Structure formats: C-alpha cells, structure tokens
Amino acid sequence: MEFETRLTEIADKVTVALDQLIPPAQGPEADLMRAMRHAALANGKRMRPFYVIETGALFDADHKALLRTAAALECVHTYSLVHDDLPCMDDDDLRRGQPTVHKAFDEATAVLAGDALLTLAFKILASDETHNDPAVRLRLIERLADASGATGMVGGQMIDMLQEASPRDLNTITRMQRLKTGALISYSVEAGAIVGGASANAKHALAGFAQDLGLAYQIADDLLDATGDQNVVGKTLRSDEAAGKANFVTILGIEGARERINLLAAQARQHLDFFRGRANILLHSVDYVLDRTR
Amino acid sequence: MEFETRLTEIADKVTVALDQLIPPAQGPEADLMRAMRHAALANGKRMRPFYVIETGALFDADHKALLRTAAALECVHTYSLVHDDLPCMDDDDLRRGQPTVHKAFDEATAVLAGDALLTLAFKILASDETHNDPAVRLRLIERLADASGATGMVGGQMIDMLQEASPRDLNTITRMQRLKTGALISYSVEAGAIVGGASANAKHALAGFAQDLGLAYQIADDLLDATGDQNVVGKTLRSDEAAGKANFVTILGIEGARERINLLAAQARQHLDFFRGRANILLHSVDYVLDRTR
Numbered sequence: 123m124e125f126e127t128r129l130t131e132i133a134d135k136v137t138v139a140l141d142q143l144i145p146p147a148q149g150p151e152a153d154l155m156r157a158m159r160h161a162a163l164a165n166g167k168r169m170r171p172f173y174v175i176e177t178g179a180l181f182d183a184d185h186k187a188l189l190r191t192a193a194a195l196e197c198v199h200t201y202s203l204v205h206d207d208l209p210c211m212d213d214d215d216l217r218r219g220q221p222t223v224h225k226a227f228d229e230a231t232a233v234l235a236g237d238a239l240l241t242l243a244f245k246i247l248a249s250d251e252t253h254n255d256p257a258v259r260l261r262l263i264e265r266l267a268d269a270s271g272a273t274g275m276v277g278g279q280m281i282d283m284l285q286e287a288s289p290r291d292l293n294t295i296t297r298m299q300r301l302k303t304g305a306l307i308s309y310s311v312e313a314g315a316i317v318g319g320a321s322a323n324a325k326h327a328l329a330g331f332a333q334d335l336g337l338a339y340q341i342a343d344d345l346l347d348a349t350g351d352q353n354v355v356g357k358t359l360r361s362d363e364a365a366g367k368a369n370f371v372t373i374l375g376i377e378g379a380r381e382r383i384n385l386l387a388a389q390a391r392q393h394l395d396f397f398r399g400r401a402n403i404l405l406h407s408v409d410y411v412l413d414r415t416r
Numbered sequence: 417m418e419f420e421t422r423l424t425e426i427a428d429k430v431t432v433a434l435d436q437l438i439p440p441a442q443g444p445e446a447d448l449m450r451a452m453r454h455a456a457l458a459n460g461k462r463m464r465p466f467y468v469i470e471t472g473a474l475f476d477a478d479h480k481a482l483l484r485t486a487a488a489l490e491c492v493h494t495y496s497l498v499h500d501d502l503p504c505m506d507d508d509d510l511r512r513g514q515p516t517v518h519k520a521f522d523e524a525t526a527v528l529a530g531d532a533l534l535t536l537a538f539k540i541l542a543s544d545e546t547h548n549d550p551a552v553r554l555r556l557i558e559r560l561a562d563a564s565g566a567t568g569m570v571g572g573q574m575i576d577m578l579q580e581a582s583p584r585d586l587n588t589i590t591r592m593q594r595l596k597t598g599a600l601i602s603y604s605v606e607a608g609a610i611v612g613g614a615s616a617n618a619k620h621a622l623a624g625f626a627q628d629l630g631l632a633y634q635i636a637d638d639l640l641d642a643t644g645d646q647n648v649v650g651k652t653l654r655s656d657e658a659a660g661k662a663n664f665v666t667i668l669g670i671e672g673a674r675e676r677i678n679l680l681a682a683q684a685r686q687h688l689d690f691f692r693g694r695a696n697i698l699l700h701s702v703d704y705v706l707d708r709t710r
Contacts (some may be wrong), residue, residue: 145566150588151595154566154574205531210523229504230577233527237499238566240531244538245561248554256550260542263557267539272439272448272532280448283524294444301445 125406132175132192133168139193143246157227157235158242162200164218169339169407170195173310174317176403177328181318187253191262191313194246198270199306201239204232206279212361240270254317261316269309278302290368299340299370300333307336327396334393335408338386341379342414344369348376387412419700426469426486427462433487437540451521451529452536456494458512463633463701464489467604468611470697471622475612481547485556485607488540492564493600495533498526500573506655534564548611555610563603572596584662593634593664594627601630621690628687629702632680635673636708638663642670681706 140162147155171192178188207214207222208229215225224232246252247263254262268274278301285294311332315325347362348371362369371379387408394401434456441449465486472482501508501516502523509519518526540546541557548556562568572595579588605626609619641656642665656663665673681702688695 149571149575150578151566151571151574153578154571158566201531205527208524208527210527230502231574233499233502233504234570234574234577237495237530237534238570240534241561241565241570244557245565248558248561250554256554260544260550260553263538264542267535267542271535271539272445272452276528276532276535277443277445277448280445280525280528281443283528284444284447 125403125410128176128403129167129169129172129407129410132172133166135189136168136171136192136196137163139189140196143190143193143197143242153227153231154234154238157223157231158239160220160226161204161217161223161235162197162239164220166196166200166218168192168196170199170306170310172407173307173332173404174314176407177311177314178318179314180397180401180404181315181320181324183314183318184253187317188314190246190249190252191254191317192310194243194262195266195306195310195313197239197243197246198266198275201236201243202270202275202279202306204236204239208232211279211283214361258316258319262313265312265316266309269305274301274305275303278305285367290373292370292373295368295370295373296337299337303340303343304333304336307339308332324396327393331390331393331404334386334390335411338383338390338408339411341370341374341383341386342411344371345376345379345383346414347371383412419697419704422470422697423461423463423466423701423704426466427460429483430462430465430486430490431457433483434490437484437487437491437536447521447525448528448532451517451525452533454514454520455498455511455517455529456491456533458514460490460494460512462486462490464493464600464604466701467601467626467698468608470701471605471608472612473608474691474695474698475609475614475618477608477612478547481611482608484540484543484546485548485611486604488537488556489560489600489604489607491533491537491540492560492569495530495537496564496569496573496600498530498533502526505573505577508655552610552613556607559606559610560603563599568595568599569597572599579661584667586664586667589662589664589667590631593631597634597637598627598630601633602626618690621687625684625687625698628680628684629705632677632684632702633705635664635668635677635680636705638665639670639673639677640708641665677706 144158144162145155174192174195175188203217204223206212207217208224214222216222223235243266244263247259247266252259270276278298281298282302308329311328312325315328344362347360374382390408391405394405438452438456439449468486468489469482497511498517500506501511502518508516510516517529537560538557541553541560546553564570572592575592576596602623605622606619609622641654668676684702685699688699
C-alpha cells in the first residue's frame with residue numbers, strides 16, 4: 123500500500139514538473155507543444171521517475187534535483203514511445219489510454235514532438251535550476267546519452283525493427299531488451315545514485331538490482347501483451363502476436379515466463395540486501411512488477 | 417581562396433572526427449550505425465563547424481575543444497536533415513548528392529538514425545574528452561538545446577510543415593527561418609565564443625553578425641532552390657514550387673531577394689568591425705554566401 127501511494131505521489135509531481143518544463147503552446151507552432159503535452163502529461167505509471175527519486179532518497183539527495191532529473195528521464199521515455207508508435211515503426215493507435223500522437227495530430231507532428239522532447243531532456247539536465255553541481259549534471263547527461271542512444275535504447279529499437287517476423291532466440295531477445303528497455307531502467311536507478319553521491323559499492327548493488335528488475339519487467343510486459351485486457355492496460359495488446367514476432371512468452375511459454383520473472387525478482391531483492399532494510403520501498407516495487415502479471 | 421581552403425580543411429577534419437565519434441557498425445543493429453554514417457559522413461559544406469572553429473579562433477580557443485563542439489553541432493544539423501527528408505515531412509530523395517537515409521535504408525532506420533545522432537551530440541558535448549571546463553560544457557549543451565528544440569529549430573520546422581500550401585507573408589517566413597535555420601547558425605557562432613571565453617561585447621557583435629548572415633544564407637537558399645542546377649547543388653530543387661509553398665523568392669522576387677541579401681551581407685560585415693580586421697576569414701565567408709547566388 124505504501125508503495126502504491128508513493129508511486130502515485132511521484133507520478134503527480136512529475137506530471138506537474140513536466141507541465142512547467144514543456145514550453146507553452148503559442149504561435150503558429152502551438153500544435154508542437156500540444157503534441158508534446160499530449161504525450162508527456164498523459165496518465166503514465168512513471169516507473170522510471172519513481173526509481174530516480176526513491177533511489178536518490180536512499181542517499182538523502184536533494185528532492186528538487188531528483189524531481190528535475192526524473193522529469194528529464196520521463197521526457198526521453200516519452201519521446202521513445204512517440205517515435206516507436208509511428209506507422210513506420212510499431213504502428214500503434216493507443217498509448218497510455220489515449221490515441222497515439224500521430225493519431226491525435228499527424229506523423230510529422232509526432233516526429234517533431236519526439237525530437238523536441240528528447241532535446242528538452244538535455245536542456246533540463248544542463249540547466250542550473252536543476253540544483254546539481256556541474257560535475258553531477260554532466261555525468262547525468264553523458265550517462266543518459268549512453269543509455270538512450272545508438273548503443274542503448276535506440277540500438278535496441280533498431281534490433282526490434284529488423285527482426286520482426288524473423289526467427290529470434292532467447293539470447294537475441296534478451297540482448298535486445300537489455301538495450302531497448304533495460305538501459306533506461308538501469309539509468310533511472312543510476313541517476314538517483316549519481317545525484318545522491320552514492321559509493322561505488324552502493325552503485326554496484328543498484329546496478330545489479332536494476333538489471334534483474336528491468337528484465338523481469340520486460341518479461342512481465344510480454345506476459346501482459348499475451349494475456350492482459352487492453353481496456354485495463356491502456357495500450358494496444360497482442361501486437362507481437364499480430365506481427366508474428368517472437369518474444370519471451372512465445373519462447374518460454376506462459377508458465378516458463380512466470381518462473382523466470384520469479385527467479386529474477388528474487389535476485390533483484392538480494393541485491394537490495396546491501397542496504398539492510400533501508401530500501402524497503404524498492405523491495406515493494408519488485409512485488410508490484412510481479413503483481414502486474416497475476 | 418584562403419576562405420575556401422579553410423572551409424575544405426575544416427570539413428575534412430570534422431568528417432574525420434565524426435567517423436571516430438559515431439559508434440562502429442556491429443551486431444544485428446549495424447544498419448543503424450551505417451545509416452548514421454551515411455548521413456553524417458556525406459559530402460557536406462560544414463558551414464556550421466566552420467563558424468564554430470573560426471569564431472573560436474578569434475579568441476585563441478583550444479582547437480580540439482572547438483573541433484568536438486563543431487562535430488556535435490554537425491550531428492544536430494545532420495539529424496535535422498534526416499528527419500526533415502522523411503516522407504511525412506519534406507519527402508526528399510536526394511541529399512548531399514546521395515539518396516536520403518530513408519531511401520538508402522528505410523523510414524524506421526531514418527527515424528532512429530536521426531534520434532541517435534541527436535543523442536550523440538549531447539554525449540559529445542558532455543564528455544570530458546571535449547577538453548572544455550564543466551561550466552563551458554554545460555553552457556554549450558543548454559544553448560544547443562535552446563537552439564534546436566521546440567523554441568528553436570524544431571519549432572521552425574513545425575511552422576514550415578503547418579503552413580505548406582497556405583498563404584504566408586514576409587513576417588511569418590522570416591520568423592520561421594529564424595527558428596528553423598537561423599537559430600543553429602547563431603549557435604555555431606555563439607559556441608565558438610563560449611569555448612573561447614569571449615567578452616559580452618564580442619558576443620553581442622557576433623550575434624548580430626550571425627543573425628544577418630543566417631537570414632542572408634536562407635534567402636540565398638531559396639534563390640538556389642528557384643534558379644540552381646540540381647546536379648551541382650546535390651539536393652532536390654524546386655521543392656517549394658512543387659509544394660506550392662511561399663518563400664523569400666516567391667514573395668520578394670528574384671531581384672528583390674538579391675537586393676535583400678546584399679543589404680544583409682553589408683550589415684553582417686559591419687558587425688565584424690568590432691574585431692578590427694582580425695575577423696577576415698568571417699568577412700570572406702559573407703562573400704561566399706553571396707557567390708552561391710550568382
């Protein structure tokens with residue numbers, strides 16, 4: 123219960139922060155800002171901001187600095203959804219319970235709104251209003267670029283695109299997901315640690331936690347895609363099935379996928395032993411991932 | 417002659433730098449890096465890198481720092497070309513004398529290669545290999561995000577998209593171009609000044625120079641679009657005419673556009689008086705802009 127309250131609180135704060143950070147809709151280009159707002163202010167779970175803020179709290183990091191860092195990360199996550207949903211990519215109509223940006227506006231606006239959200243993320247992190255010292259800000263920017271660029275998220279999306287309808291084995295899918303979704307989830311935990319000035323050992327434990335959690339989260343996502351209710355989940359489901367794409371569930375089966383999630387969740391919890399009970403809220407977040415699939 | 421030699425020298429150095437900065441083409445996602453290289457290593461004039469480096473040289477700035485800053489800026493310029501050429505945007509087949517990225521690869525790869533180039537720009541600027549001190553790196557990042565995001569280049573492209581085939585007056589077109597192309601040209605000059613630690617007065621003179629030059633450059637581009645030889649220019653021409661779009665030439669006429677360019681060029685040169693003959697290479701660059709249209 124405490125976990126879900128915190129998740130909702132953080133989601134609300136991040137939405138307010140994004141509302142202030144995205145430029146107002148003005149001039150002939152106003153639809154660009156409207157599209158950015160449509161995507162970024164929609165009802166998302168805000169899991170990545172949650173991990174930034176709760177990881178940073180472990181080290182008593184400044185809350186304002188964490189919130190802005192979380193908002194920047196959510197801009198990157200949102201841009202990736204807008205571009206992934208494009209007709210030339212996954213061609214999805216529904217996202218966060220509402221029409222995708224290219225449906226609500228048009229394709230050109232969706233490309234540009236994504237571009238602008240990505241750019242805004244770096245603007246937010248570079249700004250001195252972020253209250254981090256310059257070295258911390260630069261580290262956050264460099265690691266975000268690593269996690270989201272060609273050797274991270276965008277690279278993973280490229281693999282996903284190329285391998286549609288072609289046979290994929292477990293190793294290929296695992297690497298693709300580590301890049302496509304894992305890198306940004308790992309960044310969310312790392313960012314909290316960077317802002318909080320965590321020790322190398324603490325960072326190492328958190329990196330292990332994030333890697334196991336990220337993979338569990340993705341397998342849970344594939345389970346949800348196979349078994350969930352579209353009206354509850356708020357995005358197009360059965361998309362892998364429709365595209366003839368292999369994923370964790372088509373390879374492991376539903377029971378095999380559940381077992382794998384449980385194993386990864388146990389490992390993720392073990393990494394948190396390092397914090398000796400001070401990371402309870404992160405522990406609860408693991409249960410939340412499990413609960414999504416029940 | 418000196419000017420063209422310098423422009424070629426800088427173009428070659430920037431291409432070598434980009435070749436080293438773009439990740440190698442490896443793994444199943446190799447086409448992503450190939451597409452980034454296709455776009456970024458193609459034969460561009462590299463005007464923006466030229467202005468970064470030659471403006472920085474006015475203040476004896478570190479050459480390595482300038483070159484990496486220039487390479488980052490060229491990544492942003494290149495990404496904007498890749499996305500602007502997409503079928504849902506300007507739908508162009510030819511760029512820098514070769515097929516556009518979505519023609520040589522496909523649309524999804526073009527979207528992702530653009531995303532990855534934009535992300536790489538911020539990675540390059542944040543990295544300590546850039547040899548700038550942290551405050552300078554942060555300032556470069558923040559101003560690049562301003563110049564290229566929703567309130568800069570992307571905002572300008574949005575106006576350009578929305579107003580296709582709708583009536584446009586000189587004020588609207590001037591504002592659109594100030595955002596779409598002017599902001600990044602201004603940034604190129606500002607970046608050199610930031611890296612070089614220029615005084616506020618020097619920055620002010622350079623900002624005036626860049627604003628007049630950028631507008632002259634865009635009017636010259638419209639002239640070239642109306643009167644140039646596609647085989648020489650290396651990109652699709654008569655595109656505004658084909659789309660029924662108003663531009664500086666359709667509004668001012670060919671002679672009126674030439675007059676306006678001459679006026680702006682004279683103003684641009686005046687701003688350089690501040691440097692009392694030390695900005696000769698920048699002066700010559702103004703002639704180059706004029707020469708393009710003769």
